[in-house]
Amino acid sequence: MTQRQEEMLGSFKKKDVICILCPKGCPLTVAGQDKKGNPKITGAECKEGKEYALQEITDPRRVITTSIVVTGGRLPLASVRTSVAIPKDTVLPCLEEIRKVTLGAPIHIGDIIVPDVLGTGANIIATRDVAATQ
Amino acid sequence: MIEHRCDVAVVGSGAGGLAAAVAAREAGAREVLVLERDNILGGILPQCIHTGFGLEIFSEDLTGPEYIHRFVARALELQLPTALNTMVLEITSNRELYAASPEEGLLKIKAGAVVLAMGCRERTRGALAIPGTRPAGIMTAGLAQRFVNIEGYMPGERIVVLGSGDVGMIMARRFTFEGAHVEAVVEILPYIGGLIRNKVQCLDDYGIPLFLEHTVTEILGNMRVTGVKIAKVNEDLEPILETGREIACDTLVLSVGLIPENELSEKLGVEMDSVTGGPLVNELMETSIPGIFACGNVVHVCDIVDNVTQMGLVAGKSAARFALEGPAETEPRIRLRPGENVRYVVPQTISAARLAEAPLPLHLRVARPDENVRVSIVAGRRCIFDSREKAVAPGEALIASIPTSAAEFLAQVDELQIDVQQVK
Numbered sequence: 264m265t266q267r268q269e270e271m272l273g274s275f276k277k278k279d280v281i282c283i284l285c286p287k288g289c290p291l292t293v294a295g296q297d298k299k300g301n302p303k304i305t306g307a308e309c310k311e312g313k314e315y316a317l318q319e320i321t322d323p324r325r326v327i328t329t330s331i332v333v334t335g336g337r338l339p340l341a342s343v344r345t346s347v348a349i350p351k352d353t354v355l356p357c358l359e360e361i362r363k364v365t366l367g368a369p370i371h372i373g374d375i376i377v378p379d380v381l382g383t384g385a386n387i388i389a390t391r392d393v394a395a396t397q
Numbered sequence: 398m399i400e401h402r403c404d405v406a407v408v409g410s411g412a413g414g415l416a417a418a419v420a421a422r423e424a425g426a427r428e429v430l431v432l433e434r435d436n437i438l439g440g441i442l443p444q445c446i447h448t449g450f451g452l453e454i455f456s457e458d459l460t461g462p463e464y465i466h467r468f469v470a471r472a473l474e475l476q477l478p479t480a481l482n483t484m485v486l487e488i489t490s491n492r493e494l495y496a497a498s499p500e501e502g503l504l505k506i507k508a509g510a511v512v513l514a515m516g517c518r519e520r521t522r523g524a525l526a527i528p529g530t531r532p533a534g535i536m537t538a539g540l541a542q543r544f545v546n547i548e549g550y551m552p553g554e555r556i557v558v559l560g561s562g563d564v565g566m567i568m569a570r571r572f573t574f575e576g577a578h579v580e581a582v583v584e585i586l587p588y589i590g591g592l593i594r595n596k597v598q599c600l601d602d603y604g605i606p607l608f609l610e611h612t613v614t615e616i617l618g619n620m621r622v623t624g625v626k627i628a629k630v631n632e633d634l635e636p637i638l639e640t641g642r643e644i645a646c647d648t649l650v651l652s653v654g655l656i657p658e659n660e661l662s663e664k665l666g667v668e669m670d671s672v673t674g675g676p677l678v679n680e681l682m683e684t685s686i687p688g689i690f691a692c693g694n695v696v697h698v699c700d701i702v703d704n705v706t707q708m709g710l711v712a713g714k715s716a717a718r719f720a721l722e723g724p725a726e727t728e729p730r731i732r733l734r735p736g737e738n739v740r741y742v743v744p745q746t747i748s749a750a751r752l753a754e755a756p757l758p759l760h761l762r763v764a765r766p767d768e769n770v771r772v773s774i775v776a777g778r779r780c781i782f783d784s785r786e787k788a789v790a791p792g793e794a795l796i797a798s799i800p801t802s803a804a805e806f807l808a809q810v811d812e813l814q815i816d817v818q819q820v821k
Contacts, residue, residue: 281597288593339549342446391462
């Protein structure tokens, strides 16, 4: 755990979050730390769920998906995503940033459209091909 | 009329159809023809640009376009012939398909086996009978999704979503991302229709109000929607008009359920399950007509695409076997009966013979939410499967597996009952 996470954990008694990692949607509870200083997390059915709970209450992040305008393509839009989850409070500013982008076809799945969007460390990448019109 | 022959014809190129086509080819079918009415492969997935696809099959959290890209790429690698812009009009019980396309006109395809993978479509306003005028600005969530994600149009600026299916909740977030204001998501039942994760990451994250036990009682506006009236409902789901209020909006989006698209199947005459709205299938995904297989949302509306794909893989392999080797032995049949708090089970019948080979996964959906339950498969007084679930909901299908060890015992029974009961 980072120092920030430790501080966050000390700042509340008990927090409930619903896991969004898989369709199960397990209800998770984080309630302080055990004797060894590890966070006490209950309700998770997997390791990833426990990690998610800690992440969600200390530094919530989301992968975002949207689309960008394409010129000269067989389709008017290309769908895109962040390569990794970005801090929740940067979601709307990042969408603003992505909205400014227009790209010419062709676009290939996996292409980096915006590197390190707003300094989050995440790249905006294309999630589909858009062929150019002949 | 142009005539084609193939080992396996697949109707539809969504996740189920492409998985079936790939599996059929890999199981040895030489000619596998995919028929698709749209101008691209992939069914609904190209417009589902959000993540959440492929956790089970790829152990990755993919977007819809990324997920289907893998199957399209595999189909290209296997050089599977695909007929785009091709609408199948009729299928006969001796496995002849009639289809039409602008390039070829009317087509006849004689197939060794057929896989039905037409998917599902959305329930509309007509199916709900909401009173009011007929202004512009009313559409289903999937149509709105196509507008926003493929065509690049925004349906409106102030939006009310009726129904809390997954597509509706995901679109509520999508509208927000594109600068619109989602005034409310309105759900008639006391619980959401989609997955809880979508309530959290699509509604709660952006402060979108959810009204449970409410419905839209009237649509206002003449040329364009200007608002809707919503009211709380009583236990019989009838609106309590005194609780009514008006919400100003320019768009009403409906996310009120999906219906398997089975006109072709019904005309063909396969036996249907009145609860799922899809054909009755056995563990090979074969319908009541030999050589006609079905997979994916045409069988029952799935909540995750990996289940569609898995059904497709089974259907494709079975179809290839049928085309190459003829009918499989499926007797004696065991009927699977939905018991306590089980709305339906797919497949609806299984054969004990097949069970000796591998465990058989059953997909079941509960009728109502419950907590601390025991999922059991029972034959007479003997329980052959037993698992615990902390929480169940109609929006989340469950999987129960019949173990291979039960094969010998099952040879003596003709019915199994599946129950989801609260543990006292």
